[in-house]
Amino acid sequence: xxxxxxxxxxxxxxxxxxxxxxxxxxxxxxxxxxxxxxxxxxxxxxxxxxxxxxxxxxxxxxxxxxxxxxxxxxxxxxxxxxxxxxxxxxxxxxxxxxxxxxxxxxxxxxxxxxxxxxxxxxxxxxxxxxxxxxxxxxxxxxxxxxxxxxxxxxxx
Numbered sequence: 689x690x691x692x693x694x695x696x697x698x699x700x701x702x703x704x705x706x707x708x709x710x711x712x713x714x715x716x717x718x719x720x721x722x723x724x725x726x727x728x729x730x731x732x733x734x735x736x737x738x739x740x741x742x743x744x745x746x747x748x749x750x751x752x753x754x755x756x757x758x759x760x761x762x763x764x765x766x767x768x769x770x771x772x773x774x775x776x777x778x779x780x781x782x783x784x785x786x787x788x789x790x791x792x793x794x795x796x797x798x799x800x801x802x803x804x805x806x807x808x809x810x811x812x813x814x815x816x817x818x819x820x821x822x823x824x825x826x827x828x829x830x831x832x833x834x835x836x837x838x839x840x841x842x843x844x
Contacts, residue, residue, distance in 0.1 A: 713734045713759075713760055716733055717730060727833050731826060732757065735825065738753035739753050741805060747815070750821075750822075755825075756828075758824050764836065770837045772838060775843070776842075780796075807820030
């Protein structure tokens with residue numbers, strides 16, 4: 689029994705140490721970011737390509753494509769935000785760290801309220817979810833890029 693547990697533990701450890709391969713969506717976004725003159729031109733790269741896939745042009749498909757886009761930008765946003773907070777803690781930038789937290793909380797409220805408002809323009813219609821999700825991914829992408837830019841400045 690002990691040998692079986694040890695074998696499973698070693699197998700699990702070997703799996704964890706292998707590099708995680710980027711998803712096709714991540715690869716598409718990363719390729720765009722590597723080639724783009726302006727990072728903002730990559731907003732929509734994943735959702736636009738996704739909508740070209742079978743079913744991507746349906747209302748449900750468009751909502752799913754925007755959700756996938758938002759997921760990637762949200763990961764980037766969270767990574768930049770977390771790294772900024774870590775760096776500010778390391779450098780004892782308490783006031784700026786607190787200000788970043790306050791700004792992020794207010795930004796989240798603004799994004800959520802603005803996208804809800806935009807979606808309500810289509811209240812009762814099938815496009816409400818599409819407009820809401822598109823708004824959400826656009827706002828999240830732009831905020832991720834803002835935080836990545838600020839992180840670069842902080843890293844200098």
